[in-house]
Structures are given as C-alpha cells and as structure tokens.
Amino acid sequence: MKALSIISGSSHPQLADKICSKLGTEKCKVVLNKFCNSETNIEICDSVRDMDVYIIQTSSNLVNKNFMELAILIHACKMASAQKVQKINVVTQGHIDDPWNRLNGVPLSEYQKEMLANLQYSKESYKLWASRSGKLVANILSVAGADHLITLDLHEPQFQGFFDIPVDNLHSHNLVCLCIKENIENYGESVIVSPDAGGTKRASIISAKLGIEFAMIHREKKANILIGDVAQRECILIDDLADSSNTIVMASYLLKEKGASKIYAVITHGIFSGDALQKIAASPLDVVYVSDSIPQDVHMQQCPKIKRFEVAQLFAEAIRRNHNGESVSMLFDDQ
Known part of the structure; x- marks a missing residue:
C-alpha cells in the first residue's frame, strides 16, 4: 500500500x-x-x-x-x-x-x-x-x-x-442527525423545517432518518407560506449553507409568528458574511449549529447563538x- x-x-x-x-x-x-x-x-x-x-x-x-x-x-x-x-x-x-x-x-x-x-x-x-x-x-x-x-x-x-x-x-446528513440527537433534548417531539423549496429533499432526508415530522416554507413573490403545523413545537431549520443568512432569519420570524416554541438551525457551511451575525442575534433563532468546514471561532465570539459541530x-x-x-x-x- x-x-x-x-x-x-x-x-x-x-x-x-x-x-x-x-x-x-x-x-x-x-x-x-x-x-x-x-x-x-x-x-x-x-x-x-x-x-x-x-x-x-x-x-x-x-x-x-x-x-x-x-x-x-x-x-x-x-x-x-x-x-x-x-x-x-x-x-x-x-x-x-x-x-x-x-x-x-x-x-x-x-x-x-x-x-x-x-x-x-x-x-x-x-x-x-x-x-x-x-x-x-x-x-x-x-x-x-x-x-x-x-x-x-x-x-x-x-x-x-x-x-x-x-x-x-x-x-452531512448523518452528522446533522448526530448534532440534533446530542444537542436538542426533546428532538423527537420537534419538527424539521426546510426554509425554502430548494432544501426540501435535504430536510426530508433528515426528517426520515430521525423519524420526526417535516414542514417546509414555500417562498412566493408576495408572501412566504408555511406548509405544516408548528404551533407549540420546537422547530429545527435545515440548510446546507448560511451566507447572508436572510433565508434562515426570514424563516425564523415566520415560524415564531406561527407559534413555534423554540427555533434551532443546523447548517453545514456557515459563512456569515456582511451583517449576518447581527441579523441572527436579533432574530427569534435560539441556537444555530454549524459545522467547522469553515473556521468558526470568530463567529462564535461575535454571536453566542452560534455553536459548532465537527466534520473531520x-x-x-x-x-x-x-x-x-x-x-x-x-x-x-x-x-
């Protein structure tokens, strides 16, 4: 060899x-x-x-x-x-x-x-x-x-x-599932949410692996429509990346409006460019878990809501x- x-x-x-x-x-x-x-x-x-x-x-x-x-x-x-x-x-x-x-x-x-x-x-x-x-x-x-x-x-x-x-x-499906199991205590009662139609397949795979319910947000020109029931439920947003973070922040406001009790996000690649971290800090998001595919030390210092999981x-x-x-x-x- x-x-x-x-x-x-x-x-x-x-x-x-x-x-x-x-x-x-x-x-x-x-x-x-x-x-x-x-x-x-x-x-x-x-x-x-x-x-x-x-x-x-x-x-x-x-x-x-x-x-x-x-x-x-x-x-x-x-x-x-x-x-x-x-x-x-x-x-x-x-x-x-x-x-x-x-x-x-x-x-x-x-x-x-x-x-x-x-x-x-x-x-x-x-x-x-x-x-x-x-x-x-x-x-x-x-x-x-x-x-x-x-x-x-x-x-x-x-x-x-x-x-x-x-x-x-x-x-990263298995890594995301492991992150959820290790960090979200009552994940079995939560709802996996895709923040847009493009992420539906990814979120549905996570939902199936964990055996929990699935919802999605459909984005239209004049309104964002939530398909699924999240009232009094913990929600877990799933996405592959957060750059400007507009997508997950918008989704968190909609989920809060629909009665979600807690809102988490699990992201593979956290870039957080521009004022992304400030928007996350001011949003209803409780915790954003992001992989260390990109160095996250500075992001975690700037925004306490950012937590890290490993891809090594x-x-x-x-x-x-x-x-x-x-x-x-x-x-x-x-x-």
Missing part, C-alpha cells in the same frame, strides 16, 4: 489537524510564504515521492488567494513526484460582482457562484459579456495535477460536471477508504 501524506493550506489548518488526528498521522511539513509583491511561495519540506497526497484547503472568503495557493500546492506535490494528489475542498466563497451571482449567492467550491451562473446562462441574455470561469477553474486544478476532488454538500450536484477528474461529493471524522473516513481502495458509497448516504 502506498504511503499517505496530508498537506494543509493556510485557510483552515485546524481542520487538517483534526483529520490527521482521526487518521493517526502527522501533517506533511510545508512552508507557505509571500514575496514582497504578494506572490505565493511554497516549499514542501517532507518527501512525498510515490505517496498519495491529500490537500486540505477551504477558501471561505479569500477565494482568489486561497485558490492560487491550492493550485501551487498541487503543482508542487506533482513536481515532487507524488503518486496522486487528492484535493479535499470543503467550502469556499466566490466574490463575483454581477447581478446574477448576487441573486444566487452559492458559496461552494472555487468560483461556484460563477458555475451556477454558467448553468443558468441560457436564461439570462444580459450575461453575454460575463466570464465563464467555472470550467476554467476546474481545468486549472486538473492541469496543476489534481487527480481527485472530495467535497461536502455541493449545492447543485451538476457542478461535478465541470471537472474532468473524479469528484466525490460527501453528504467524515473526511478522515473518506480519505481512509479512498486510500485503501474501499468503497466510499456509504458516505454518500441519501437514504
């Missing part, structure tokens, strides 16, 4: 440390520097020759900096004769200033806002002058030397089609299975 090496970018070294701890291994020593003109300089200090290398990089907000760092890390490993370079991309925030992307703020893998815009291009004639960087970004990672991509909770599975290399999109075990198991040639299909659990 080939040796395994874990390399961390600068975006989330704590997550890489946790993954290494779960796998019982040490991180490969890497020196990341910036020249005075801001160019990225990377030195791989440990040998990765003939190893399978897994690079942990989650870009969150500094998408251009972290993406360039990732591409250079991949290329440096290939130049150092790594057998395979597996990129573990958790979540990243693209900041692309155009009307369609502001309407569809989907922070996922690098430039996923742009990828979503590309998918919807035919509907938007005013995009004739816009870039098509979704495929470009996928090509850059492939040309740099990435052989495999592992992601978590892609907003749209179609994004995998931009890549010519294998993409394993893990799901899921990624460690995906790495272990992939490295040993075992099936990872059980980690895509949709049932």
